[in-house]
Amino acid sequence: MHPVSRRPARLLALGLALLGCGSGEGRDTSALRAVLRQDAALGLDRMTGQEVDTLVRLLTRIATPCDSIRTLADELTDPASSCPRARGAARFTARRLMEGYGADEVESQVVRRYRETEPVAIDLEGSEPLGPEDAPVTIVVFSDFECPHCRRASEILLRLQRENPARIRIFYKHFPLDSHPMAMSAARACVAAQDQGKYWEFHEQLYENQDEIGPGLYVRIATGLGMDLDRFEAERISQESATRVQRDKLEGQRIGVEATPTIFVNGRRFQDSIEALDEWIEEE
Incomplete structure (x- = not known):
């Protein structure tokens, strides 16, 4: 699927x-x-x-x-x-x-x-929002940083949010697939970046450099974003970062997520080509 x-x-x-x-x-x-x-x-x-x-x-x-x-x-x-x-x-x-x-x-x-397609309730605790709390459209994405379709989805979603900043609020949930060996470490690095207030910047640069995913890229992005590297590295490899990623994945499995990207628009599972996402948003 x-x-x-x-x-x-x-x-x-x-x-x-x-x-x-x-x-x-x-x-x-x-x-x-x-x-x-x-x-x-x-x-x-x-x-x-x-x-x-x-x-x-x-x-x-x-x-x-x-x-x-x-x-x-x-x-x-x-x-x-x-x-x-x-x-x-x-x-x-x-x-x-x-x-x-x-x-x-x-x-x-x-x-x-x-x-x-009935709306489902998704636990967003710990997820970093992009967009205002009163936005009429909330999009939740279960994603994997090594997934090429996820990269394309991220590009489209971020563009839509920038074009409709008052209308769209986006949350990303980590869902690293076992078939992608670096997906878990990338998600943990993003958690560490979130703790320094750089979640979305780190997220975007990970996808922009998807072919280079690994510790070297994480440090390069963190350095460019002016992060505290010692703190970043300690948090990236901590048990806490692994626990937070696993919590996201378990939430996805609870509501039936099996593949990435899986997208929910106002609680309803998106079931179309990613290019049609703007039409779904217009209907909300």
Whole structure:
């Protein structure tokens, strides 16, 4: 399992409660098509006629993220709609069709993202926040400093936070994988940097120099950041740093984290390509 993979993963069962009433067959879809054409973000101009027809059919079948009675088509064509996430679900559906997924798989993915992802409570004690306490969007990332996908995720997340400083708050949790021999030591070094108020600077430079991870890099970064090197080295190799990293990993395992990066947006597991993260944030 990998949270940034685009590989299809069919759900075993959707359940009647997850679908709107009726199949949409024979329904007049002219109003829906008109609404879709007005949304440039849907990209109808990049879709084939068959893809548009499939999109319309799915939107008349799939229930909204807000209840199990009304369909996405109902919400999109209702000027008084009270389901703000319906439009995002429609865009997600269109994007998946353009990526080549079949109708059944797209339906499964929409349901998994918008209907089955319940928020989970994550223990953030000891984690260093980036962003204001009252930010409407909180992102928690379980990450590994040797993971190349984690490096890409970090670049995107930090960019998004800088572009939306009042809107986004980020927490990172250490989740070093056994397959990465230096991941644990890198996480412990980051803990030592945190104790000197340099967590995010150290974090960013570790990813920027991912191919050089090791004690030499840790000292070089710490020196450049003006840290107390004796204190840094003592804390880096201390039992306390190992305990704090392990505490993060156990918290991830408690909520089902198995791979990196695993991202939660306001407590809901992010299940899309990392490039689509900004769309998730817009929906919050």
